[in-house]
Amino acid sequence: MRYGIKLLAKAALALGLLFILPVHVQAGPKINFGDESSLTINYAAQLYLQNRDTGSGPEGDDDTTDIFFRRNRLMFVGQISEKQGFYLAIQQQGDKRIFETMVADSPVKEFDVLDAYYNADLAPVFKVRAGLAKDQLVRENNEGCFDPLSLDRSLFVYTPLTRLSRDYGVIAWGNLAKSKVQYRLAAMKGNDTGDDPKSSLRYTGRVHLTLLDPEDGLTYSGTYLGQKKVFTVGAGYQFEPDAVFGNVAAQTMASDYTAFTYDLFFEYPTSAGTFTASGAYLDVDFDDAYKGGDPDARSTGLTGQKNGWYGKAGYLLPKKVGPGNLQFFGRYEKWEFANLNDVFDQEIKWIGAGLNYLVKGQNLRYTVEFANTDFDKETDTVEDFNTITAMLQFRF
């Protein structure tokens, strides 16, 4: 009797956990092949309703309202054996007009093979990923796309890659000291066009130290929704020699690419709620190629030479509000760009605040965010603006 009650209680608890705050649970169909192999298909989407107070009308300064898929993704997770697997993701985005710093005249859409890589879990201290995979330098870029603390990760934290922040290469990584320390080493394609001074690889090294519960995967979370106590500090460095020309027409001023970052993530559940605080600094350098007579476009712009940081904080209420959980968030960012849309030494301050309503954790989530983008130097084509976004996120 007692055993049965305990078993029932355990079953009830297990069942209940599925409906409390699942974070990475994705319940797509699983097809088994023999004893070891399987294929799981998952689907996740983020549908945006977004309004910006500029970008339309005869003079381009009337409000713009847009509805589009920020991410619309089909994922295939393959397990070949106990220690080997693969991952494939294809994604549709759009059709959208509202972008990070401007509103396009016509809607833009994309369809891509997003990720395609092989995983080998050889040992806790040594794992390999090879194929088309995430750039490993920046923490927030490696937080799951579907579990951010705020509406999305920083708009300005990306490094210069043209493959949707993914790259072809090999990542060796592992966890040490009982998963208190994690390292990542990557050799990837980086810049790869005929306009490059040399065909070089891009090398990345990242390490983090986690003081409470471990973050022992390659994908972080923007919030663990109170399921973990996390305090992690990390740093990374990236280098690609002879990445761009400062004068493409003359093929002179060969410039190296370097980038470094440091970051902190803290989240702690308490009886008063779950508190989250996180921030990072990133510096991207092209050896001042932007000063060349005809600089490579990759050394300027949003992902060109720049430095900046973000800070974000969140508070998850301890009890449900209605059928779901309510989480408040705010974030602040400050970035300086060597040359952004032909404005030299441009500075952007970005501030946003909002709330998440998690009906089934990250599997069904509503987010509303208000954001202000402030340009230090305004021109006739560059003006401050406000953006309001409502997001529906669902995962299967």
Place this chain on the structure above:
Amino acid sequence: MYLFCKRNKGVLLFITALAVLIPVLFSCGGGGGYDVPETTQTDVLITPQILKDWVDKGKVNGTGYDRVLILDVNEFRTNFDLGHIPGSLLVTWGSGAPSDLYEVRNEGVIPETDMVLSGPTMDALIQRLGINGNTTIVFTSATGSSGSASTYLRVTRAYFTFRYWGFPKNRLKILDGLNAAYSAAYPGELTSEITTVSPSTYSVKNNPSFGGDLRASLQDMIQVAEGTISNALIIDGRGATASCYDGTQKKTTGIFPNDAGITTDYVAFEGHINGATAISWGGLFQEVDYDGGGTDYRVYKPEADIAAVFGAVGLVPSTTAYVHCRTGNIASTLFAALDIMGWKVQLYDASWSQWGQLAGLENGGYLPNDSPWRTDTPARSGLMTFNNGYLAAGEGIENPAAGGTVYAYDITGNRIEEEDSAYYSGGTGGGGGGGAPGY
């Protein structure tokens, strides 16, 4: 205290995390700013002293993000050959020579000369001149007759062309007083030496934006005339009296070769667009007597005086000025003045040489009477004097078909900007999404 800390451990850790994070990011998180090209820090109108400083520093045709290109916009090659600022490159304008700055293009309904360059032609020009994204362009002109304000319209037309194709304002300069001012300040500095530059591979598609909203098409002007575009004021830059504006007959000559037996042809009617006002473009300039021997050159008046000139006809900064003349050249001086001040302005590129041609057969024009593009209607034109009532022997009304094909029932009167916008958007620059590549 111990119990408080124990029970509120998470809150205290959160506060500690913020206490570490905030100062670190605010203090250590600033990698510092970046250098800014000196040449982008001046106003559009520059003095000879500023340009001479750039010449002496080796910025003209130099390397790096502060390189300067001096474009001498000239009607006659001989003027340029006689003397120009060292390092200048010639850009031809207008009659007397094949023009680098114009094309014959159809604004939907009828062909027009002196139209803004198409995308491929503009790219060919800027590549020949060696222009790239980090070039500061100075417009000037070697004048055949010193002191003439009419030389300015060559330069301001070039300024409009580059603004239309998205070159940022801080990269475009006009040498106020043109070569005459430079020569007065630095006698003996002008040269006949020819400079060559390496061509670039730059395209207007790489510019951060397309300036289609700086140019008014026929379609735009009809909407303004009929009042469907609000907060707008049409300004004829040729003045209000003894002019096309007041209906003086035979003020606007044709733009295409005359038909057989015709020595001079005119547009179908004179007058002005509904709601238009007029100023004399010469009133934007003032004379400079550098050496006490009479007028040496002209410069733009101070901004306050120019604002007063436009203010006298009711223009305020929040109203969009639609400026025109006969072919969009004189009006480019008004465009430049307003654009430099940061006021809203669009240049009606085809101007009255187009508007005045779009009359119906019943009024001596060449459009079918039921063409939707007729401008000889009370809803669109405030005053109409039909030239066919005043023709002398050897004179005629211009037939627009002499320049190409007439599309009397075209579905759009905005073809040039539609075509140019599509050309710009087909690039890899700011015309696309402009978003970061990461997702």
